Amino acid sequence: MxxxxxxxxxxxxxxxxxxxxxxxxxxxxxxxxxxxxxxxxxxxxxxxxxxxxxxxxxxxxxxxxGTLGLLLLARRKGLIDAIEPYIEELRKNGFRISDEVVRKILESAGEL
Structure with missing residues (x-):
């Protein structure tokens, strides 16, 4: 973009x-x-x-x-269907985030 x-x-x-x-x-x-x-x-x-x-x-x-907070907000507002693909893309591009934080975000989004 x-x-x-x-x-x-x-x-x-x-x-x-x-x-x-x-x-x-x-x-x-x-x-x-x-x-x-x-x-x-x-x-x-x-x-x-x-x-x-x-x-x-x-x-x-x-x-x-943070970035993940924005993704969670977008998910809750129905602007995106899932957070996980965005997290994967962020990680591919060097965004550092622990597995524990990812788990918490995905749980909050109802994706786990």
Whole structure:
């Protein structure tokens, strides 16, 4: 999928680079900008997979989910029929996730 032409996503930039620089002491650039943008724009939910970034985001009072949380939400809303094929594809592309976490997600989705 061409993300730039997805229609439901748009490119945005962070105004307060001081917050980004502060966050870079703890987490990577992409995560730092995501959190800074969420703070600036009063975002309801932040999507982060990195454990440290999730902890930092929660420290700022942000609600956090990850890629698998989005898949679970899509499954519950009937947007996808099953999560497992997406997890397999993510793993093929280098997404690291433990078998235990996969089991919990699949159980939550009613796929086990």
């Amino acid at each position: 061409d993300i730039e032409n997805a229609g439901f996503l748009k490119r945005a930039s962070v105004g307060n680079q001081r917050v980004v620089k502060f966050l870079l002491e703890m987490i990577d650039h992409g995560e730092a900008e995501t959190i800074a943008f969420a703070i600036e724009n009063d975002v309801d939910l932040v999507v982060l997979d990195d454990k440290d970034a999730r902890k930092v985001a929660r420290g700022f009072g942000l609600r956090v989910t």
